Amino acid sequence: MSTIAKPDIAAANPASTSMQDVLALLARLLLALLFVLAGINKIGAMEGTVGYIGSVGLPFPELMYFGTIALEIGGGLLLAIGFRARHVALAMGTFTVLTAVIFHNDFSQQIEITMFLKNLAIAGGMFAIAAFGAGRYSLDRG
Template structure:
């Protein structure tokens, strides 16, 4: 029972973080686009919308368990990208907190990798994944 509770709490935390990130983007998409532009990326409004849509998908996967391991791996790549793009070494000079933000992304990555390997648990899960799409069901 404790294992099930821990897994569900972890899924709620992962899902909740991406729901919060998405909510902030939808509340002020222009501010998100400005932040993206400030990092030097082209087409910042388009990228802000793509990030919000991607994060909605991640949140849905974590909260439902559908495509859970795949989502955890994609989220891990995304989190490392965000670490380098927005908090990487070029941001550390003059702002030591940026280094802390950078490192925090890797602790998040560790949790995502652990989740990807262990899956969404057995309770409150839509058991969907890429593997299930391509592996034929056993014939009864």
């Protein structure tokens, strides 16, 4: 049985793949920046953040607080450098959807609708990285 050879897109249009790699890097850095800064900001706001987590009925709000900081800062840094980017992006995208559903579900408030949709858009970016990889300018190299 013969196989059909797939065209080498990189050889056919190296400028296109180079631009894609630059855009993948930019996407990772912008998404990572959001999470790293959010995690750093939570470090100085333990009481308020733990209270907010507890106010929605989640168990172990202190544990959730530390886990969130670890995910936001650690995951953000891993995403920025492109290490295990597909797995990290999948985890962070899932976290972001859950955050939208749990914390931004009061659709009688316009700001909550905006925050909900913002989280879904961020998750969409994460899922795109999970689907297509981190690009050439990453530790994953693809």
